[in-house]
Amino acid sequence: MFDQIMENEPTIRLVFFFGTLALVALWEILSPRRELRVTKWWRWANNLGLTFLNSFILRIAFPILAVGMAALAAENGWGLLNIINLPLWASVIIAVIVQDLIIYGQHVIFHHVPILWRLHKMHHADPDYDVTTGARFHPIEICLSMGIKLGVVFLLGPPVIAVIIFEILLSSMAMFNHANATLPGPIDKIVRLFVVTPDMHRVHHSAYYPEFNHNFGFNLSIWDRIFGTYKKAPDDGQLGMTIGLEKYQKDLKQSILWMILLPFKR
Template structure:
């Protein structure tokens, strides 16, 4: 597929893959849920989907060309590390996807460790339940910052358009998958998490215990957490007994879209200890 054809089909490829995974995960959650919801699902879903609609609109307005178009440009110009190395295309593709995933892991880690960035990211963690729509729930400012980081990574790396599209599709699909409130056979989960972040693995990251929140940062590949010592296999309270979310945002009013967007400026969580209880 030529770069021109790819760019023409890119929005439809991304939309089709997104809707397909979303529908599969939503059906799976109905068929085999891992946990019972703690709040009304319809209201949460409405507001979480509202966030991703706003995010998508802002990205299209502020980055009209998109990451894939940038990949086509750097490929055409021979820009970036991979362009200079002149590796076979399949190696370039593989390296680009893995490195971009590592960049997203590092970005996620930074959004937990830098207080100003955590203010943006905590909207994602304030969801009192975790399901497929939690994978859509990111503050617009975080999405825009993430897009800027991705642009810099593509430029520096010289990631070609096909690699960028593949990475974007995989990232969106795995984010929906690993936030899913779905039950997997334990043996399958143990094997699967060797190559991809599973729902049980990522659910630990949404615990309200601070040390568990600061673990399992991966969205797609699980290797970075194992490599950098941030991997945690299971939540201390068990998947059924653990509390999801942040202590400071338990009030159901924070589920509203307008309140979610204001969370970075909320004084209710100015004290870092208010975000999460001290570990037992």
């Protein structure tokens, strides 16, 4: 069974990516949270165009990706979880939680190290907030992130299935919590006890400096509470807050080229 999953892993991930994209996009149409400032077709064409460009660059830049590294680690006995004897289910749970924590930590670092922030600010410069924002990252940041993932997989030695699950969670939850959609308050209150909701993460995309250094999590919401970076809601409310970065509020129509060149502008 695992061999079949490995062989079809790219297809499985694509199905989940487009399936989640379609479901969240439908949710945004049926129950939008905020009025968008830029026409959807423009943002979707450029944000998703950048996403597909990033996927192409990763395939060229890296001879092996996270799932392949997990298979190689298992074959050679590399990493902590390949050394200690645990049931598969326990290894999978530990691996997913540890990878989730690493992504949280990586996100915090990209905010606080100036040279890394120059790359990451492209994600925050989006003047609107919807499902495509969750896949909008600079190609160099994507490559650095993959390098971190490979290092974590090498040291941790997670089961292949755990890496596949985590990669699916990474893309699906990023689209879910960047949704420009309404989750009723009572439901949001319960859901955010476990995972990051759109209203919770939208605070992180506030143009107000003290707010965008909160709510770094992308999947499990517990990390922000543990490390003191949790903020319940924006000061101006979900509808009154300004999305994006203050410096780029007039740059509404951001093309792929504009986004790629942004870190290198003075």
